[in-house]
Each structure stands twice: as structure tokens, then as C-alpha cells.
Amino acid sequence: MSSDSSNADILLKNPVSFLDNSNPAGDIAISSRIRLARNISGHAFPSTASEEDSAKVCEEISAAAGETAVFAHRGALSFTSSEMSKLDRKILLERRLASKEFFTKIPGRRLLVCPQEACSLMINEEDQIRLQVIRPGMQLHQVWKEIDQLDDELGKHLNFAFDNQLGYLTSCPTNVGTGMRASVMLHLPALVLSGQIDQTVNGISKLNMAVRGIFGEGSEHLGALFQISNQSTLGESETHIIDQLEQLIKQLINCEKHARRELMEKKQNFLLDHIGRAYGLLKYSYVLSEKEALNALSGLRLGVYLELFKNLDIRKVNELLIELSPAHLRKKAGIELNDRECDEFRASYCREKLRQTS
Amino acid sequence: MSSDSSNADILLKNPVSFLDNSNPAGDIAISSRIRLARNISGHAFPSTASEEDSAKVCEEISAAAGETAVFAHRGALSFTSSEMSKLDRKILLERRLASKEFFTKIPGRRLLVCPQEACSLMINEEDQIRLQVIRPGMQLHQVWKEIDQLDDELGKHLNFAFDNQLGYLTSCPTNVGTGMRASVMLHLPALVLSGQIDQTVNGISKLNMAVRGIFGEGSEHLGALFQISNQSTLGESETHIIDQLEQLIKQLINCEKHARRELMEKKQNFLLDHIGRAYGLLKYSYVLSEKEALNALSGLRLGVYLELFKNLDIRKVNELLIELSPAHLRKKAGIELNDRECDEFRASYCREKLRQTS
Numbered sequence: 166m167s168s169d170s171s172n173a174d175i176l177l178k179n180p181v182s183f184l185d186n187s188n189p190a191g192d193i194a195i196s197s198r199i200r201l202a203r204n205i206s207g208h209a210f211p212s213t214a215s216e217e218d219s220a221k222v223c224e225e226i227s228a229a230a231g232e233t234a235v236f237a238h239r240g241a242l243s244f245t246s247s248e249m250s251k252l253d254r255k256i257l258l259e260r261r262l263a264s265k266e267f268f269t270k271i272p273g274r275r276l277l278v279c280p281q282e283a284c285s286l287m288i289n290e291e292d293q294i295r296l297q298v299i300r301p302g303m304q305l306h307q308v309w310k311e312i313d314q315l316d317d318e319l320g321k322h323l324n325f326a327f328d329n330q331l332g333y334l335t336s337c338p339t340n341v342g343t344g345m346r347a348s349v350m351l352h353l354p355a356l357v358l359s360g361q362i363d364q365t366v367n368g369i370s371k372l373n374m375a376v377r378g379i380f381g382e383g384s385e386h387l388g389a390l391f392q393i394s395n396q397s398t399l400g401e402s403e404t405h406i407i408d409q410l411e412q413l414i415k416q417l418i419n420c421e422k423h424a425r426r427e428l429m430e431k432k433q434n435f436l437l438d439h440i441g442r443a444y445g446l447l448k449y450s451y452v453l454s455e456k457e458a459l460n461a462l463s464g465l466r467l468g469v470y471l472e473l474f475k476n477l478d479i480r481k482v483n484e485l486l487i488e489l490s491p492a493h494l495r496k497k498a499g500i501e502l503n504d505r506e507c508d509e510f511r512a513s514y515c516r517e518k519l520r521q522t523s
Numbered sequence: 524m525s526s527d528s529s530n531a532d533i534l535l536k537n538p539v540s541f542l543d544n545s546n547p548a549g550d551i552a553i554s555s556r557i558r559l560a561r562n563i564s565g566h567a568f569p570s571t572a573s574e575e576d577s578a579k580v581c582e583e584i585s586a587a588a589g590e591t592a593v594f595a596h597r598g599a600l601s602f603t604s605s606e607m608s609k610l611d612r613k614i615l616l617e618r619r620l621a622s623k624e625f626f627t628k629i630p631g632r633r634l635l636v637c638p639q640e641a642c643s644l645m646i647n648e649e650d651q652i653r654l655q656v657i658r659p660g661m662q663l664h665q666v667w668k669e670i671d672q673l674d675d676e677l678g679k680h681l682n683f684a685f686d687n688q689l690g691y692l693t694s695c696p697t698n699v700g701t702g703m704r705a706s707v708m709l710h711l712p713a714l715v716l717s718g719q720i721d722q723t724v725n726g727i728s729k730l731n732m733a734v735r736g737i738f739g740e741g742s743e744h745l746g747a748l749f750q751i752s753n754q755s756t757l758g759e760s761e762t763h764i765i766d767q768l769e770q771l772i773k774q775l776i777n778c779e780k781h782a783r784r785e786l787m788e789k790k791q792n793f794l795l796d797h798i799g800r801a802y803g804l805l806k807y808s809y810v811l812s813e814k815e816a817l818n819a820l821s822g823l824r825l826g827v828y829l830e831l832f833k834n835l836d837i838r839k840v841n842e843l844l845i846e847l848s849p850a851h852l853r854k855k856a857g858i859e860l861n862d863r864e865c866d867e868f869r870a871s872y873c874r875e876k877l878r879q880t881s
Contacts, residue, residue: 434867434870437809438809438810438870441807441808441809442803442807444803444807445802446800448803449802449803450799450803451793451795451796451799452792452796509792512792512796
């Protein structure tokens with residue numbers, strides 16, 4: 166397992182795993198993700214653990230991970246929070262491998278990432294273990310199978326804090342029980358464009374599921390990207406929760422498909438205008454903010470699935486979704502960029518990428 | 524002189540004379556225009572004249588115009604306000620051949636238009652005669668020469684109301700004296716973009732000159748198009764007024780040129796972004812309002828003069844300035860269009876026109 170400071174650079178050579186194309190229902194369901202929260206018996210939770218204890222836990226978990234096929238792989242990477250540059254930290258955030266919480270000052274924090282980035286493990290974040298598996302498209306059950314197996318492998322070497330009544334014990338009570346959060350990221354541009362999204366979101370909230378924008382609360386409509394996840398972790402089995410979530414996602418996918426058809430049939434020029442303007446912006450602007458880019462990429466992505474473009478496939482659009490993020494751009498530029506310069510570089514990168522398209 | 528109801532269709536076959544390309548300072552000065560207000564001795568002004576009197580005046584002036592080379596030409600056109608469709612009236616407004624005032628109900632109104640539209644004559648508008656000459660670019664003195672000669676020709680057959688003390692007598696006191704309003708339409712995108720325009724406009728107002736947006740008061744920044752004209756008509760000779768106006772215009776042209784250079788040198792990406800977004804909008808939108816089109820054409824026009832485009836010349840952009848106007852679009856469509864449909868047709872027309880450009 167490599168551990169040097171250029172690990173973030175290695176990541177950048179991979180396409181982002183969860184943005185792979187040609188995956189189940191990938192036009193609307195961008196990615197499926199499950200994370201499990203675990204802690205080890207006899208150790209305090211990270212927020213109250215001593216520095217010494219945290220270091221010990223970190224080594225113990227790292228050793229256990231080293232016994233799993235996934236993290237023992239020679240291509241797996243290890244990141245130590247305290248040793249990383251600010252920019253590299255943001256790279257991990259943008260690739261959804263680490264959380265903001267992970268980069269606060271508590272010592273003994275480490276992130277393990279398997280090759281292709283589908284599996285990752287944060288040590289001493291809110292819980293001692295935050296295990297994640299993420300896959301493109303709609304495949305929650307496949308993701309569950311993978312993470313469940315990995316969890317079992319780790320459990321052979323670690324004594325998880327578990328209560329027969331409650332289930333897995335976690336730092337925050339909202340995770341007690343399964344310790345599982347399953348989520349699917351959906352692209353719902355037609356529901357946004359047709360003004361149906363707020364009603365849809367309200368409906369989801371009543372089903373004990375959570376809806377968040379791509380950047381969390383308050384960014385609900387940005388890029389028409391929505392994360393739908395389970396709220397409860399207590400009193401239900403993992404597969405039951407996943408079944409329920411999957412059912413909901415399938416309904417949402419059908420709603421989005423219906424909204425797309427409706428727009429194409431009844432408001433075609435309105436729809437084409439939205440997509441055309443998005444394309445024009447990405448192709449010809451010289452200063453492009455992250456928000457503008459995300460919203461325009463949303464339009465572009467819809468346009469690609471409606472087969473409106475030449476020489477432009479979904480892979481390229483999905484790549485741009487991550488490549489136009491601030492840290493990825495700064496890394497690509499190789500020089501320091503202030504916010505304005507970053508917006509200029511974003512526009513220039515995007516123009517170049519769309520140059521041969523029409 | 525032809526006089527049938529399809530005269531507006533004949534106009535549409537001509538390019539708009541004042542939007543000709545390759546003219547003096549044509550990158551910034553779009554057109555030069557002078558109009559003279561005249562009335563005939565012994566007749567009431569149009570607003571108070573009887574129907575009978577108006578008809579008589581109309582015939583008298585038409586006959587005199589028929590004696591001039593310009594309006595006697597077999598290609599000259601005659602329009603009678605009461606006989607025109609609403610759409611044809613708007614065509615005349617958009618081509619700047621008639622005023623809104625001209626199409627109110629007062630009888631005995633007629634418009635004469637010479638071939639190529641450089642000269643026109645409204646009969647019984649606010650004054651009995653409103654003679655206009657308009658030419659592309661910065662050529663006020665040439666325009667003055669033409670209109671002065673035409674005025675002399677008419678004066679041989681008509682007894683103009685003239686007071687030795689005051690000069691030409693007009694319906695509104697603000698026109699008494701020379702009865703002349705000279706104006707230049709300027710395209711000042713760099714002064715708008717760099718935020719200098721308001722200061723510039725304030726300065727002009729102090730010089731006893733008037734500044735108006737393309738659609739009059741309240742539309743000052745639309746399309747970055749500005750009409751600069753003389754305020755006073757009393758106590759100064761026509762050539763003196765024109766000299767003063769020309770001097771001011773030359774200063775404004777220099778200011779605009781300076782602002783363009785400054786933007787290119789110091790805020791290049793800001794400038795290119797403005798132009799690129801304008802181009803993207805015109806090339807890819809499917810619903811385009813008149814305002815959006817005008818503002819985007821302004822950016823495009825600037826871009827053409829900065830030589831940023833392939834296969835796109837100023838002639839095409841100038842044509843679009845008139846072709847994307849509502850009445851011209853509706854005429855071109857050949858079917859009734861509501862406002863929304865007109866915006867859709869505008870976008871479609873524009874996309875087609877810019878298809879081979881890059």
C-alpha cells in the first residue's frame with residue numbers, strides 16, 4: 166500500500182469510478198453509495214479519544230484493512246490527513262472519498278482508498294470506521310453485497326462495538342443500529358425544469374428518506390443533482406432499507422422520464438432552449454463559475470441523452486462534472502489560481518473540451 | 524411612384540440603407556441622420572387642421588415632392604397611413620422611416636420613401652413636412668448637403684412658413700428656427716462594459732446635446748446603441764450645429780476606441796467572455812427575446828470588429844439588427860405569430876444565420 170504525498174496525483178490519473186458511463190439507469194441515476202459506521206469495543210469514540218488512543222485505533226484498523234483483498238491490493242492508497250496539502254484534501258472531497266469532518270485537526274486520521282476508488286475507508290472520522298462503497302448507476306444491491314462482504318472481512322480482525330438490542334454503536338445516535346447510510350445520486354433536470362421538483366422533494370421527506378443537493382443543504386437545485394438517502398438506521402434490516410430506497414428511486418426515475426417526455430412533446434422549444442443556452446455557455450464563455458458550470462453541465466447531460474449533439478458522449482460530460490471542480494482545476498493548472506483565475510481556467514478548459522463538438 | 528399596399532414588401536427586399544457596411548467610422552458610428560421640419564404658409568398645423576385642409580396640404584406637398592429627382596424616381600414608394608396593415612406600419616417604424624406619431628388617426632397622412640430608403644418624407648405628422656435623410660456611418664455633412672438640396676427643391680414649389688426673426692415655424696416651439704434635428708447612432712459597447720457610459724452621457728447632456736437609447740427614453744443601454752442629437756434649433760446655423768455635433772461624436776468615438784483597447788489589454792477575458800456568451804446565445808438558443816437579441820448582437824458586433832469570428836462579417840450582424848425586429852420577423856414568417864412564437868422564430872432565424880460561423 167503506497168503512502169507518499171503524491172497519492173492525490175495518482176488518483177487524478179483515474180477516471181472517477183462513480184462517473185463511469187454505460188451503467189444501469191445511468192442517464193438518471195448517477196451513482197449508488199453505501200457507507201457503514203463502525204467502532205471498536207473498548208476504545209472511546211474519536212471525538213473524546215486521547216491522541217494516543219486514536220493513533221492505536223488507527224494502526225489497528227489499518228492492519229485489519231491490510232488483511233482484506235481490497236485494501237491489501239498493491240494499487241491501494243493511504244492518505245494521512247495531517248500530511249496532506251490543502252489542495253490534495255479538496256481533491257479527496259471532490260472525489261467524494263473523504264468528508265470535511267475528516268480534515269479537522271483530530272490526530273490519528275487516515276484514509277484508505279482501493280484502486281479505482283470504489284471502496285474507501287476513513288479512520289477516526291466521526292466514527293472510528295467509515296467504510297464506503299460507491300458504484301456508477303443504479304446498483305444499490307450490488308454495492309450492498311460488496312460492502313457487506315468487506316465489513317465481514319474487517320469483522321474477522323476487529324471487535325466491533327455491538328449491542329444485541331441496539332445493533333452497531335456509533336458516535337451519533339442517528340447512526341446506531343445498522344450504522345448504514347445508503348444513497349443514490351440522481352440527475353433530475355426535467356423535474357426541475359417543469360417545476361415539479363419541490364413537490365417531489367416534499368413527498369420524499371414524508372417517506373422517511375432524505376433529499377440533499379450535491380453540496381448539501383441549501384444547494385438543492387444546483388446542477389439538478391439530488392442525493393436521496395435513508396433517514397433511519399434503527400429497527401430495520403439493511404436489505405429492507407435498501408429495498409425501500411430502491412423502490413423510491415425507481416419511482417423518481419419514472420417521474421423524471423415522464424417529465425422529459427412531457428417537455429419534449431409539449432414544451433420542446435423551452436427544453437431545447439435550456440439545453441442550447443447551456444451548451445453555448447460552456448462552449449464560448451471565458452469566465453465560468455462553478456455554479457454556472459454545474460447548471461450548464463446539467464443541461465448538456467440531458468441534451469446528450471436526448472441525442473442532440475455530435476461528437477459529444479456522456480463520458481465526456483461526466484468527466485467534466487468532476488474536472489471542472491475547483492481543486493481538480495487547480496491541480497490540472499499546476500500553478501496557484503485565485504478564484505477569478507480559476508473561473509477563467511474553467512472556461513478555457515471547457516471550451517477546449519467541447520471544441521470538436523456540435 | 525408606386526402606391527399599392529404591398530409597398531412594405533418591396534422595402535423588405537432592400538437591405539436597410541443605414542446599415543450598410545464599409546462606411547466612415549462604421550465600427551462605432553452606425554448611421555447619420557438629419558430631419559427637417561417645415562410647414563406651408565396659410566395652413567394650420569396638422570394637429571388643428573381640418574380634415575379637408577389636411578387632405579389639401581397632403582396633395583400639395585406630394586405634388587411638390589413629385590417635382591424632385593429623389594421622389595419622382597419610379598422606384599420611390601408612397602404609403603398612406605390609413606390604408607396600411609398594423610404589421611406594415613411596424614415595418615416602417617423598425618426601418619426608421621416613420622414615427623409612432625405618424626400612425627395616429629389624423630387623416631391626410633402620407634409617407635414618401637425614395638429607392639434605397641435614404642430619403643423619406645412624412646406628410647402631416649407633427650409638422651406638415653418631416654423630411655429625413657439617413658446614411659450609414661459618420662457622414663453628417665454629406666447628409667446635410669443632400670437634405671439641404673432637397674429642401675431647396677421643395678422650397679421652389681412650396682411657400683414655407685418662415686419668420687425673419689425666428690426662422691422656420693414649427694408646430695412645437697422646440698423645433699422653431701432651423702427645424703433641424705441631426706443625430707448619429709453610435710455603438711458604444713466598451714463604454715458600457717467598462718462602466719464609463721453614465722459619466723459620458725452626463726457629460727453630453729451638459730453640452731446641450733441629447734442622448735437616447737435605441738428605443739428612446741429608458742432604453743439607454745439596450746444593445747449599447749445610443750442616438751446623439753442636437754437639442755437647440757434656434758439662434759445657430761445648421762452647419763454650426765452639425766460641426767458641434769460632429770466634434771462631440773468624434774470625441775465619443777475616440778473614447779469608445781480607447782475603452783476597447785483598455786479592455787483588450789487589461790480585462791481581455793472579461794471582454795471575450797461577454798462576446799462569447801453573446802455568440803453562444805445567438806447560436807444555440809431556441810427562445811430569444813428582442814432585448815436579449817439586441818444585447819447579444821451588440822456583443823457580436825464588437826467581436827466582429829475585434830476579428831474574433833470566422834465566416835461572420837459585419838454585414839451579417841448589421842442585417843440581423845433589423846431582421847430580428849418583431850415586425851420584420853413576422854413579415855418573414857408569413858404567418859401570425861404571438862409573442863412567444865415570435866421569440867422562437869427569432870431564435871431559429873438567428874441559429875440558421877449563424878450556422879456556418881465559428
